[in-house]
Amino acid sequence: MTSICSGINKIVHKVETSRNLFRTYATDLTFVPKCQPVKDSDITRLKEFIDSHNNICILTGAGISTESGIPDYRSQGVGLYARSNRRPVLYKDFCASDSLRKRYWARNYVGWPRFSSIEPNDTHKLLKKLEDTQKVRCIITQNVDNLHVKAGSRRIIELHGTAFRVMCLNCDHKICRYYLQDVLDGLNYNMSATSQMIRPDGDVDISEEEIDRFIVPACENCGGILKPDIVFFGDNVPRQTVDSVKYNVEHSDALFILGSTLTTFSGYRIALQASNAGKPIAILNIGQTRADALANIKVEGRCSDVLSRIFTVDKKAECKEC
Numbered sequence: 591m592t593s594i595c596s597g598i599n600k601i602v603h604k605v606e607t608s609r610n611l612f613r614t615y616a617t618d619l620t621f622v623p624k625c626q627p628v629k630d631s632d633i634t635r636l637k638e639f640i641d642s643h644n645n646i647c648i649l650t651g652a653g654i655s656t657e658s659g660i661p662d663y664r665s666q667g668v669g670l671y672a673r674s675n676r677r678p679v680l681y682k683d684f685c686a687s688d689s690l691r692k693r694y695w696a697r698n699y700v701g702w703p704r705f706s707s708i709e710p711n712d713t714h715k716l717l718k719k720l721e722d723t724q725k726v727r728c729i730i731t732q733n734v735d736n737l738h739v740k741a742g743s744r745r746i747i748e749l750h751g752t753a754f755r756v757m758c759l760n761c762d763h764k765i766c767r768y769y770l771q772d773v774l775d776g777l778n779y780n781m782s783a784t785s786q787m788i789r790p791d792g793d794v795d796i797s798e799e800e801i802d803r804f805i806v807p808a809c810e811n812c813g814g815i816l817k818p819d820i821v822f823f824g825d826n827v828p829r830q831t832v833d834s835v836k837y838n839v840e841h842s843d844a845l846f847i848l849g850s851t852l853t854t855f856s857g858y859r860i861a862l863q864a865s866n867a868g869k870p871i872a873i874l875n876i877g878q879t880r881a882d883a884l885a886n887i888k889v890e891g892r893c894s895d896v897l898s899r900i901f902t903v904d905k906k907a908e909c910k911e912c
Contacts, residue, residue: 622656622876628891628899636889637900639872640725645843648717648729649860651850653875654893655735657711681825684817685759691815696804698818699774699781701794702767705735705753712894713848714741716901721745727842730835732850732857734820747834749827749856751820760814770807770816777805827856839863844870848893852880 640646652660683690718741720726728745731738734753738746754767781800809816821827839845845864852858861881864871872887873879874896882888889896 622892626890628889628896632889632891633896633899635887636872636874636896639844639870639887640720640846640900643843643870644725645727645841646720646725647727647839647842647845647860647864647869648720649845649847649850649857650717650729650731650733650738651848651852651857651875652733653849653851654713655708655711655733655737655849657713657892657894658708658735658737660705660708660735678823681822684822685815692804692806693801695774695806695816696801697794697796699771699778699804700796700800702771706768706771708735708737710737710741712898714738714743716894716897717848718742719901728838730838730860732854734818747831747838749821749831749835751818753818753820755819756816757819758809758812758814759817760809761812763809763811763814764819765810767818773807774805777807821856835860836863839869840867842869844872847871847873847875847879847881847885849875850879851875851877
């Protein structure tokens with residue numbers, strides 16, 4: 591624990607510097623797909639949904655982080671799949687290939703200063719406000735970007751883990767990602783690559799030459815393989831997380847889904863659980879989702895825009911009461 595804290599302290603200055611460099615990404619709409627303005631009637635319907643439930647499970651996807659400058663995978667025209675023919679690393683391939691792991695960590699290392707410095711946007715902040723009003727039972731997020739934590743939310747279930755923690759595949763020892771960056775700095779002090787197009791999990795494209803000479807450390811505890819504590823494609827969500835999500839959905843009043851197409855089954859399963867339990871479902875997303883047929887309310891629009899308008903209505907009501 592001491593070594594972890596020491597590593598974190600050593601790079602606090604670097605983190606703050608990076609935050610200043612990349613603070614403009616907090617309002618970046620580069621990766622937000624185009625959409626039509628939301629009707630006032632849809633704002634009213636969604637506000638009534640929120641007002642009428644006091645124990646809501648929130649499910650968030652990559653679409654809420656696009657306004658912070660993190661692309662999603664599938665958005666039309668602006669998602670990673672629309673801009674690149676590269677696909678995320680598969681769990682079985684990561685475990686089986688030394689060269690693939692070196693490639694992954696080299697790209698992740700270069701992208702980390704920018705990725706880790708990205709700030710929450712209005713959606714994360716407004717969901718925190720909603721949590722403060724005792725409306726939220728928990729926030730189940732498919733994102734690994736830690737932005738709900740940065741926004742101050744506390745009742746978070748990280749469905750796919752977090753990029754801010756690293757685990758050993760052999761002994762399950764966990765370390766802070768900031769600490770690993772400090773270790774990587776020491777091993778790869780001649781690394782000169784800079785980040786270009788960031789990906790949803792934070793890695794970037796760099797040259798083969800930079801990858802070839804990159805040094806990846808082993809687990810300090812047992813010498814095993816280090817992996818981000820996230821659920822890679824082809825891997826399974828941990829049983830404990832699945833059970834926690836199911837329990838919270840069953841004991842909630844409603845499910846509110848934001849910024850997710852629910853293409854992956856781990857997310858869609860949550861909508862199915864809520865529907866089977868008779869829980870009302872509201873969806874806020876740009877474009878179709880896999881659970882549209884299950885929803886009581888579906889609103890298409892930018893999450894921060896819609897939530898901001900809902901909170902504006904609340905503020906006006908408070909002023910009239912005063």
